[in-house]
Amino acid sequence: MESLRRAFRNNQTLIITLAVLVFLYVIAIQGMSTRDWVITTLRGLAAGAVTFLVASGLSLIFGLMDVLNLAHGTLFMLGAYVGWSAFVRPDTFIDLLPVIMLIMIGFLLNPLWEKGVSRLQLPQLVGKIWPWVSLAAAALLLFYLLPLYPIARWDAAVYNDSPVTWTQNFTNGLISSLIEPAEFSQASPFRLILGLLVAGILAAVSLAGMRSLRRKVQIAGKLNLPWGRWILIAVLIVTSLILIFYNTPITNFLLNISTNWLFLFAIMVAILIGGAVGGLMEMSLIRPLYSRPIYQLMLTLGLGVIGTELVRALWGRSGFTMPRPALFEGSGEGCPATNLSGWLANNCSTLLINIAGEETRIRVYNEVFLILAGILVLVVVWALLRYTRLGMTIRAGVQDSEMVEALGINVRRVFTLVFALGAALAALGGVLSGPATGLSDLMGANLLLTALIALAIGGLTSFPGSALGALIVGLMQQFIIKYGQIGIPIPFTEITFKPTPPLVPASTVLLMIIILLVMPQGLLGRKE
Amino acid sequence: MTTLLAVENIQTYIGQFHILQGVTLEVEKGSITALLGRNGAGKTTTLKSIIGLTPPRSGRVVFSGREIQGFRSYDIASLGIGYVPEHRAIFRDLSVSENLKLAERKSNDFKNKAEFIFELFPDLRRLIRLPGNHLSGGQQQMLAIARALVPDNQLLLIDEPSEGLAPVLIEQLMHAIQQLSADTTILLVEQNFIVASQLAERYVIIEEGMSVKSGRMADLIEDKETIQQYLGAA
Numbered sequence: 001m002e003s004l005r006r007a008f009r010n011n012q013t014l015i016i017t018l019a020v021l022v023f024l025y026v027i028a029i030q031g032m033s034t035r036d037w038v039i040t041t042l043r044g045l046a047a048g049a050v051t052f053l054v055a056s057g058l059s060l061i062f063g064l065m066d067v068l069n070l071a072h073g074t075l076f077m078l079g080a081y082v083g084w085s086a087f088v089r090p091d092t093f094i095d096l097l098p099v100i101m102l103i104m105i106g107f108l109l110n111p112l113w114e115k116g117v118s119r120l121q122l123p124q125l126v127g128k129i130w131p132w133v134s135l136a137a138a139a140l141l142l143f144y145l146l147p148l149y150p151i152a153r154w155d156a157a158v159y160n161d162s163p164v165t166w167t168q169n170f171t172n173g174l175i176s177s178l179i180e181p182a183e184f185s186q187a188s189p190f191r192l193i194l195g196l197l198v199a200g201i202l203a204a205v206s207l208a209g210m211r212s213l214r215r216k217v218q219i220a221g222k223l224n225l226p227w228g229r230w231i232l233i234a235v236l237i238v239t240s241l242i243l244i245f246y247n248t249p250i251t252n253f254l255l256n257i258s259t260n261w262l263f264l265f266a267i268m269v270a271i272l273i274g275g276a277v278g279g280l281m282e283m284s285l286i287r288p289l290y291s292r293p294i295y296q297l298m299l300t301l302g303l304g305v306i307g308t309e310l311v312r313a314l315w316g317r318s319g320f321t322m323p324r325p326a327l328f329e330g331s332g333e334g335c336p337a338t339n340l341s342g343w344l345a346n347n348c349s350t351l352l353i354n355i356a357g358e359e360t361r362i363r364v365y366n367e368v369f370l371i372l373a374g375i376l377v378l379v380v381v382w383a384l385l386r387y388t389r390l391g392m393t394i395r396a397g398v399q400d401s402e403m404v405e406a407l408g409i410n411v412r413r414v415f416t417l418v419f420a421l422g423a424a425l426a427a428l429g430g431v432l433s434g435p436a437t438g439l440s441d442l443m444g445a446n447l448l449l450t451a452l453i454a455l456a457i458g459g460l461t462s463f464p465g466s467a468l469g470a471l472i473v474g475l476m477q478q479f480i481i482k483y484g485q486i487g488i489p490i491p492f493t494e495i496t497f498k499p500t501p502p503l504v505p506a507s508t509v510l511l512m513i514i515i516l517l518v519m520p521q522g523l524l525g526r527k528e
Numbered sequence: 529m530t531t532l533l534a535v536e537n538i539q540t541y542i543g544q545f546h547i548l549q550g551v552t553l554e555v556e557k558g559s560i561t562a563l564l565g566r567n568g569a570g571k572t573t574t575l576k577s578i579i580g581l582t583p584p585r586s587g588r589v590v591f592s593g594r595e596i597q598g599f600r601s602y603d604i605a606s607l608g609i610g611y612v613p614e615h616r617a618i619f620r621d622l623s624v625s626e627n628l629k630l631a632e633r634k635s636n637d638f639k640n641k642a643e644f645i646f647e648l649f650p651d652l653r654r655l656i657r658l659p660g661n662h663l664s665g666g667q668q669q670m671l672a673i674a675r676a677l678v679p680d681n682q683l684l685l686i687d688e689p690s691e692g693l694a695p696v697l698i699e700q701l702m703h704a705i706q707q708l709s710a711d712t713t714i715l716l717v718e719q720n721f722i723v724a725s726q727l728a729e730r731y732v733i734i735e736e737g738m739s740v741k742s743g744r745m746a747d748l749i750e751d752k753e754t755i756q757q758y759l760g761a762a
Contacts, residue, residue: 392626396619403617406579407631408605408679 013519021472028479032486034356040482041475042367046436048474049374053429054451055458055466056381057422063398063461064418066293067286070300072426073448074307075278079270079427080434080443081315084163084322087266088170090254091179094247095151098240099196103142106200108233111225113201113208120212131209138202145195150182156316163439164320171323176255181248189244263325270431271424278423282416304444312441319440324349328365328435336361366436373432377425378467385463394418398461449505450477453512459525468523473508480507532557532683532713533578538587538597540570540577547573548584549737555683555730560705560714562728562745564721564759570737571717572614575685578715579611580604592682606633610676614687614717616668618675620661624652627660627671631678638678645674648704666697673704684708687717702727721759725749733758 008015029037054076061069086093120127155161169175184192243250254262281303289296323329327347335348343351343364350361351368362368385391393414397404405411430443437443450473458469480499487496499507515523533555540548548570555561563571576582578589580601589597596604605611619627628645629638646653649670655663663671669689676684689705690698698720705727708714718724724731725745732742735758748754 389629392622392630395621396627396630399619399621400617402581402601403613403619404630405601406581406605406611406613407675408602408633409630410600410602412600 014523017515017518017523025475028483031488032482033358035358035360036482036486038355039360039362039367040478042362042371044475044478045471046367046370046374046474047478048454048471049370050429050433050436051447051450051454051474052374052467052470053377053432054426054447055454055470056377056463057425058451058455059458059461059463059466060394060418061422062455063463064394064401065286065290065415067290067296067300067419069419069422070297070448071281071304071307072300072422072451073444073446074304074311075274075423075426075444076430076447077311077439077441077444078277078307079274079430080322080439081311081430082273082427083266083270083431083434084167084315084320084439086269087259087262087322088163088166088175089152089154089179090262090265091152091182091251092154093269094243094251094254095149095182098243099146099149099151101236101240101243102193102196103200103203105197105233105236106202106204107207108229108236109201109225110204110208111229113205114212117205117208117212127209128213131206131213134202134206134209138199138206141195141199141202145187145192145199148187149192149196150184150186152179152182154315156314156318162318162320163315164318167320167323176252179251179255181251193240193244259323259325259329260327263327267428267431270427274427274430275420275424277427279416279420281423282419286419287412287415304448308441308444315439317441319438321438322434324365324435328369370432370436377428381425381463390414390417446505450508453508455522456512457515457522459522461526462522462524465522465524472511476508476511477504480504530557531555532592533715534588534590535574535578536588536590538574538577538584538589540573540582540584542573542582547582547737548577550587551577551734551737551739553732553739553742555713555715557682557713558709558711559730560709560716560728561730561732562724563715563717563732563734564724565734566758566760567719569734571734572687573737574734575611575613575687575715575717578604579609579685608680608682610679610681610684612672612676612684612686612689614691616665616672618660618663618668618671621659623657623659624663624671625656627675628678631675633679637680641678645677648677648707649674666693666701669693669697669701670704673701673708677708682713684712684714686714688719689716690718690720690723698723721755 029041032040054072057075058069058072061067061072122130154163154166156163159165166175169178254265285299285303286296289299328349330347331349332346334342334346336350336352337343337346337348338352342348348364350363353360353362383391385395393404393409393411397411397414401411401415404414429447433443451470454469454473455466456469457472458465458467481501481504484499484501484503487498489496519525531554533553535551535553537550537552538548539546539550551570551574553561553563553574563574565571573582577584580596580599580603584597587597588595591604591607591609594607596607619630622630625638632638651667652670652674655667660668660671673684673686673689676686686705689701693701702723705714705716709727716724716728718727725748728745730743731745731748733740733754740758741754
């Protein structure tokens with residue numbers, strides 16, 4: 001009892017704030033029918049789940065590295081577009097994958113290049129210039145090779161070949177008949193394989209050269225290339241050869257499997273690409289700027305803009321939809337399902353449930369699946385933080401990364417991993433929200449704002465805080481949207497107030513301001 | 529006696545400030561060496577420069593015959609140097625056992641050392657599940673030292689262990705450090721001259737970022753003039 005009282009006293013402000021929020025929620029649901037508020041709450045939870053995926057990554061990165069990654073919205077968008085591509089045009093991925101793998105091999109041999117470069121005895125000027133020459137050579141080689149390499153593309157500028165049309169083709173089940181097999185008609189595959197390997201090596205050597213200029217101390221000891229690295233290289237070579245020479249059967253396999261598996265494939269591709277982009281971003285661009293936070297902020301802002309333009313260039317400006325996997329696409333007989341077994345049998349896109357005597361349709365993907373996915377990620381990441389050594393290192397690093405390093409832990413590697421993890425979570429959010437809300441070149445910027453607000457509400461560096469903040473922001477948005485439709489009657493007057501769409505983000509900002517006035521460190525943030 | 533750690537004329541900057549302007553010291557294997565000096569003399573920065581948290585701009589740091597200046601902190605620590613910083617720096621949100629496990633360099637380090645650690649600091653055994661922020665100052669200090677004992681470290685850098693502790697706890701801590709010195713080498717920063725003089729066999733005095741005097745502690749205790757001049761205590 002005494003401990004309970006002490007817990008209350010210590011968290012008084014938090015408990016009162018949460019009580020006020022619950023009270024507001026209860027008031028909000030008084031103004032609408034039971035059916036409306038159930039639906040609105042579900043939508044709010046789903047929006048919160050997507051926001052959480054972005055906000056949680058932001059909070060992990062900010063907590064550990066003090067980097068506010070303003071490119072996070074773009075990573076979210078990238079996840080959606082990459083996921084769409086893997087889902088609708090898996091052939092493009094099968095074509096691109098060996099290219100990436102072959103180039104990567106050069107980078108995996110990095111310790112070899114570092115060792116070699118550190119032994120070079122060159123005049124200073126030559127030492128400064130040759131890495132750039134090597135980098136230019138790599139770029140030229142790629143510039144020459146890639147057009148010769150058969151990569152299936154879509155053309156955003158031509159309507160018949162644009163993502164919009166391909167989405168329709170996908171929905172109509174025409175994809176497998178429209179995709180042409182990849183053929184090495186312009187150059188022999190061996191020439192291309194060799195060329196890509198050389199390009200990768202040239203680029204890696206050039207980067208090793210640039211790094212050696214900055215390093216004051218010679219690398220001591222013997223060559224450190226663990227056997228795991230060699231196995232990875234062997235796997236990459238074999239996989240890329242298989243992908244090149246069995247391109248058509250593999251593509252056909254992907255086109256003919258159920259769209260559920262294909263969706264899972266798309267999710268995995270989005271996570272991997274998102275994580276890889278995040279990791280590379282940290283290693284190459286963020287890392288040199290840890291001592292200059294303002295530059296870092298500007299850099300991530302700029303990267304976000306560049307990423308958005310890149311998405312526009314590759315996929316076009318116009319928005320398009322992403323089809324749902326078969327599991328959430330059923331219609332016709334037996335649909336909408338009225339119970340779980342009915343849904344399992346027919347995979348209906350909607351469920352018909354009875355809320356307070358009214359038959360109500362809920363969309364399974366948008367209003368059930370997204371929430372479950374959000375909860376799953378919450379549990380998985382929480383368990384990762386709680387029970388693994390990496391999680392322990394992250395929690396310790398959030399408090400004092402210098403001390404973690406002084407214990408003998410390579411904190412830089414943890415930084416890269418966490419950045420990759422955060423980016424992967426954002427990309428996962430993107431690919432999951434694709435079928436629910438569609439894809440547009442503004443989705444990243446919009447969600448970034450929402451996620452930042454959720455983060456501020458929850459407490460910048462708190463992982464559970466990011467979940468709570470996302471939940472509150474999601475509910476707030478959906479209730480304001482709903483009240484925009486039904487209106488709020490102002491007491492003692494005849495006037496009904498209908499919040500306009502611009503009030504949706506504005507209301508969350510207002511909520512954030514109020515919460516931060518009461519609790520400057522956010523709901524679950526730590527007092528400094 | 530062989531030299532385990534040799535610091536030769538290191539110069540360290542923090543931002544634009546030239547903090548260490550030539551510190552030279554030697555730590556003999558199996559001994560306790562005390563780093564003495566007034567507040568702000570550069571004792572903490574010397575430890576941080578050895579472990580690589582504030583890398584020296586010039587000079588040499590040689591640990592078991594190997595030059596380590598310019599290495600990253602985690603590489604230096606992995607060579608077998610444990611760092612117990614000022615104000616403990618234990619991880620508040622991690623439990624005592626997590627704090628200790630985080631210091632592992634091999635997967636069974638903590639398991640192997642647990643008995644030794646609990647014998648030295650019996651309190652920690654019963655606190656093992658508590659989060660770090662529930663510990664008192666003395667318990668935190670014990671945890672901070674225990675953390676440095678988890679991996680096989682040859683050298684411990686201990687910064688102001690007695691700071692802010694009650695006399696009874698200082699006594700306990702001194703006893704523990706004395707026990708440790710049986711098979712570990714220790715470089716100790718200590719403001720409290722009485723504590724330092726009882727623990728250490730050798731001393732180095734730092735004044736305004738420079739090492740000015742070193743020798744056997746027994747000689748320093750006799751040399752009231754030096755104590756008065758550099759430490760302001762008698």
